[in-house]
Amino acid sequence: MSSTAGHALALRGLTRRYGSFVAVRDVSLNVESGEFVTLLGPSGSGKTTMLMMVAGFTEPSEGTILLDGRDITALPPERRDFGMVFQGYALFPHMTVAENVAFPLRVRGLGRAAREEKVRAALDLVQLDRFADRKPAQLSGGQQQRVALARALVFDPALLLLDEPLSALDKKLRGELQEELKALHRRVGRTFINVTHDQEEALRLSDRVAILDHGRLVQQGSPLELYERPATRFVADFLGRSNFLAGVVREVRPGAMALVAGGTRLVQAVAYGAPKLALGTPGLLALRPEKISLLAEGEAADTEVAGEIAAWSYHGTGFALSVQTVDLGLLQVALPAWRAPIAPAEGMAVRLGWPADASVPVAEDSHAA
Amino acid sequence: MVRRPGSAGSARRAGAMSGGYGAGRFARGIAWATVLYLVLPITIVLPVSLTDQRFLSLPHEALSLRHYANIFASPAWLGAISQSFMLAVASTALAVAAGTLCAIGCWRLGRRSSEMVRVLMLLPLIIPSIVYAVGLYRWFGKLDLLDRFLGVVLAHAVTGIPYVVITVSAALAAFDPRLEQAARGMGASLPQTLRWVILPRIAPGIASGAIFAFIHSWDELVMVLFITSRQVFTLPRKMWDGINENLDPTMAAVAMLLVVFTIGLLWLDGALRRRRRDA
Numbered sequence A: 001m002s003s004t005a006g007h008a009l010a011l012r013g014l015t016r017r018y019g020s021f022v023a024v025r026d027v028s029l030n031v032e033s034g035e036f037v038t039l040l041g042p043s044g045s046g047k048t049t050m051l052m053m054v055a056g057f058t059e060p061s062e063g064t065i066l067l068d069g070r071d072i073t074a075l076p077p078e079r080r081d082f083g084m085v086f087q088g089y090a091l092f093p094h095m096t097v098a099e100n101v102a103f104p105l106r107v108r109g110l111g112r113a114a115r116e117e118k119v120r121a122a123l124d125l126v127q128l129d130r131f132a133d134r135k136p137a138q139l140s141g142g143q144q145q146r147v148a149l150a151r152a153l154v155f156d157p158a159l160l161l162l163d164e165p166l167s168a169l170d171k172k173l174r175g176e177l178q179e180e181l182k183a184l185h186r187r188v189g190r191t192f193i194n195v196t197h198d199q200e201e202a203l204r205l206s207d208r209v210a211i212l213d214h215g216r217l218v219q220q221g222s223p224l225e226l227y228e229r230p231a232t233r234f235v236a237d238f239l240g241r242s243n244f245l246a247g248v249v250r251e252v253r254p255g256a257m258a259l260v261a262g263g264t265r266l267v268q269a270v271a272y273g274a275p276k277l278a279l280g281t282p283g284l285l286a287l288r289p290e291k292i293s294l295l296a297e298g299e300a301a302d303t304e305v306a307g308e309i310a311a312w313s314y315h316g317t318g319f320a321l322s323v324q325t326v327d328l329g330l331l332q333v334a335l336p337a338w339r340a341p342i343a344p345a346e347g348m349a350v351r352l353g354w355p356a357d358a359s360v361p362v363a364e365d366s367h368a369a
Numbered sequence B: 001m002v003r004r005p006g007s008a009g010s011a012r013r014a015g016a017m018s019g020g021y022g023a024g025r026f027a028r029g030i031a032w033a034t035v036l037y038l039v040l041p042i043t044i045v046l047p048v049s050l051t052d053q054r055f056l057s058l059p060h061e062a063l064s065l066r067h068y069a070n071i072f073a074s075p076a077w078l079g080a081i082s083q084s085f086m087l088a089v090a091s092t093a094l095a096v097a098a099g100t101l102c103a104i105g106c107w108r109l110g111r112r113s114s115e116m117v118r119v120l121m122l123l124p125l126i127i128p129s130i131v132y133a134v135g136l137y138r139w140f141g142k143l144d145l146l147d148r149f150l151g152v153v154l155a156h157a158v159t160g161i162p163y164v165v166i167t168v169s170a171a172l173a174a175f176d177p178r179l180e181q182a183a184r185g186m187g188a189s190l191p192q193t194l195r196w197v198i199l200p201r202i203a204p205g206i207a208s209g210a211i212f213a214f215i216h217s218w219d220e221l222v223m224v225l226f227i228t229s230r231q232v233f234t235l236p237r238k239m240w241d242g243i244n245e246n247l248d249p250t251m252a253a254v255a256m257l258l259v260v261f262t263i264g265l266l267w268l269d270g271a272l273r274r275r276r277r278d279a
């Protein structure tokens, strides 16, 4: 039986090539015992390939995988003892729901009574107890996904690998199962590695998120860190939405710098110890739409820019404005709807402003191989 | 994966559909000519088997079942039938085991070399059976397998393998390889994966292969003529001798029983496939 804690996993320089194509490039990642880590990236970024290497189905071209410090790179999948939910479920079509969920227990030689009890508990967990005797083909996509989840959880694995386990569910059920997954993770204290391209899910569930792009690990950190301090344009754009402000560095002082874009002065706070941009070099800032405010008459901000509303829409909780500016192009602004200072209208002239610590300097992406 | 329904079924459905393309006069004519051509020998054999005469002929005055009764009264015919049956069962078991393992092995490797193995397995279909029989005769002489039950079992098993390889490979092509991954990911060993996941999924393919291998052994004559004499005496051999030596209408009766038996097997095959499709 596995210990009460989850496994710790360490990936060292993991690379996978298909011919000359590099699906995963030199990824190193530590997953602590009991941690919930999400691999997040757009379609084709190498998430499934990463997970399949961890599970043992795909052999890494280079690099090693350590489980609690032991090298398991060459260990066959059936000896790794991980729970796994495959992209597209991979349920056994000739078995009923209950038989599917019982499979890992049967493989481990568990007695019938113990098996039935655990299967019932697992099916209860995903609210499928009424469907125990159906075949997978008689279930909806979301129900199949929940069977896959129950099957992965039923033998209480120390490490659970999930490849987009919730992608086929409707919004409400997905939300419920996300909560359930998070509660389950807290309760069992196992290590979870989840793959998704849904950034909201990644932020909501994870202790830590690793962002993949074109097979590279671009940045990893807590959801808050990644959202507030994205390192590259890709991360700032993929996690939530961002405006990108390009300028040239004109002033550098302790704790702050200023960029100039046309006639606009962009004041940027710089954390102590953060690498500084050199005077005269081009710089890029990322700015979240919700951190921009509409300035009232005579109100001042660290950075100010005038513009004109080009388009707007109402989303219940707020307005989404597109404001055309001369120096910074089109800026996306999210304005809370309740007690909004203006009633937006196309062509309306507005003044926007934000404090020096609202934006973050980000690097341009390096996709060149 | 959805299997296509049998062509006869789809033709019937297409015909029933209004606005579908109907078959032209020419195509219809060819189709019926083909059916006649296939069925014609049976239309001769059936009346001959019911003849009231003592020699191969059409019934003169009345239909009679005496030749059918003859079969069951004759130890020689019954012996040939039971020997053929046992041979077919044994060689089918061998062919199914070897053919299934071969197909699964090739499928799991999935490399070009395994493609070669698969082609090699089809050799018995490609080589004319008389050539094969001559080869067998020479080798079996050295191995002391001539006119032995084991020798015929081996010969029929080897030549039955292609049928199994073909049907099992087809079943495996429709098998989702992620199911095997899922099983192994949950800790299943290879034998467990085979028993609980792969075999149940390809069982209809194996059954089809078994039926064809059985039919193959059941009415194989050429090799038997070469490698047996008196000890092993199969049903086709007995019929062959009957035709050469005396023109006993019992042969026609046996032939009719064979036809019915084979049709029964093919119907079973179709039923298995249908069940698979509906499952």
Ligand SMILES: Nc1ncnc2c1ncn2[C@@H]1O[C@H](COP(=O)(O)OP(=O)(O)OP(=O)(O)O)[C@@H](O)[C@H]1O
Pocket: A018, A021, A022, A023, A041, A042, A043, A044, A045, A046, A047, A048, A049, A050, A087, A197
């Ligand atoms: N067996 C293979 N042979 C060749 N290329 C492959 C193979 N498997 C994956 N790839 C390529 O590797 C890249 C990463 O694939 P992967 O399945 O890991 O993406 P993903 O991030 O899981 O995407 P998605 O979100 O769509 O599932 C893709 O460009 C894919 O085409």
Ligand SMILES: [Mg+2]
Pocket: A047, A048, A049, A087, A163
């Ligand atoms: Mg994927």
